[in-house]
Amino acid sequence: AQSVTQPDIHITVSEGASLELRCNYSYGATPYLFWYVQSPGQGLQLLLKYFSGDTLVQGIKGFEAEFKRSQSSFNLRKPSVHWSDAAEYFCAVGTYSGAGSYQLTFGKGTKLSVIP
């Protein structure tokens, strides 16, 4: 069965510092991979997605992620964090479920705090 591991429950960075959030997945085939962000009391917003092709994916709000098949990883990065990036971040793997659709399996999330 597929699974997603986000090793860091909580990360604190200073504003302007770089950021890397880790994500490892377990899935037998080529995965669909996603990063979502959730601000307090809100739903999930898609940051970026990987389906195939270029392994370095650009997303919204200056985020990027790199798919590394050999390491089963899809880490999220941002070169300079802003205070408004404080939120919870979820990595997810999509697995084909038939009838042209896929299901998402989520990691447990990484909460990001930003120090001014």
Place this chain on the structure above:
Amino acid sequence: DVKVTQSSRYLVKRTGEKVFLECVQDMDHENMFWYRQDPGLGLRLIYFSYDVKMKEKGDIPEGYSVSREKKERFSLILESASTNQTSMYLCASRPLRRNQPQHFGDGTRLSIL
């Protein structure tokens, strides 16, 4: 922009009540999903629907049922609410065509007393 609307942001119900959570999307998406979110557990899939009148169990369907009579609306039903169903519930939708992400609503925070 895709709009997924959940009818209530906050809901308080009593143990044993029948509870309906409603979700509507405005983009003619075939697939719709219900998740629950709990601290430390992330999001877990309850049920999903490929299309109208079609439904499939997710990872944690026990205690829940769903209804999809119209394409734009996907309802989650708690037949007899229990305190362990207190949670944040998130609805999502996506089109059937390949390589399209799921889009989420803002969630319903449900408390069962």
